[in-house]
Amino acid sequence: MNLRNKDSYQTHLTDFLKYDILVICPKCSGKAVVHSGHFPIAPEDVHAVKLICSTCGYNKRLSETPETFPSGSPHKSATGRHYVLGGEIDPFFFAPLWLKTDFEQHTLWAYNYEHLDFLRRLVEAKHRERNLQKPVNKSLGSRLPKWMTSQKHRDLILKKLDELRNG
Numbered sequence: 502m503n504l505r506n507k508d509s510y511q512t513h514l515t516d517f518l519k520y521d522i523l524v525i526c527p528k529c530s531g532k533a534v535v536h537s538g539h540f541p542i543a544p545e546d547v548h549a550v551k552l553i554c555s556t557c558g559y560n561k562r563l564s565e566t567p568e569t570f571p572s573g574s575p576h577k578s579a580t581g582r583h584y585v586l587g588g589e590i591d592p593f594f595f596a597p598l599w600l601k602t603d604f605e606q607h608t609l610w611a612y613n614y615e616h617l618d619f620l621r622r623l624v625e626a627k628h629r630e631r632n633l634q635k636p637v638n639k640s641l642g643s644r645l646p647k648w649m650t651s652q653k654h655r656d657l658i659l660k661k662l663d664e665l666r667n668g
């Protein structure tokens with residue numbers, strides 16, 4: 502699979518696709534989930550990927566959706582479908598993510614709470630690294646864009662991540 506790697510924020514995104522992705526329901530705008538299972542999706546698994554809303558009962562399988570995709574994005578997968586990693590939408594149905602908030606000209610977003618906690622740990626670790634002078638793990642902070650790990654943004658970013666978690 503040829504994943505576009507625009508920035509390091511995307512490096513570990515697929516790790517979080519094994520958990521349910523929280524999205525905005527296309528029907529009622531409530532909190533819905535996308536079950537993805539594992540990634541990449543094998544052709545025989547397309548029917549297992551679904552978007553479900555417990556509020557309004559919306560329930561759609563990936564196999565029921567047309568094989569279309571937002572213009573200018575995606576990666577063609579083994580299934581012939583296109584998936585989008587990043588871009589504040591779920592990779593399969595392209596529904597807007599539930600865990601999303603503006604930060605200056607950027608957008609903080611996460612697929613699920615596991616992803617959110619991961620981001621929080623990285624931002625905190627980056628800060629600890631800085632205090633230690635000698636980096637323990639050079640690769641750690643470099644997985645995030647600079648605006649997320651910069652010293653001056655740190656407290657605000659952590660606050661925003663907590664707001665998303667508790668919101």
Ligand SMILES: [Zn+2]
Nearest residue numbers: 526529554557
């Ligand atoms: Zn709904």
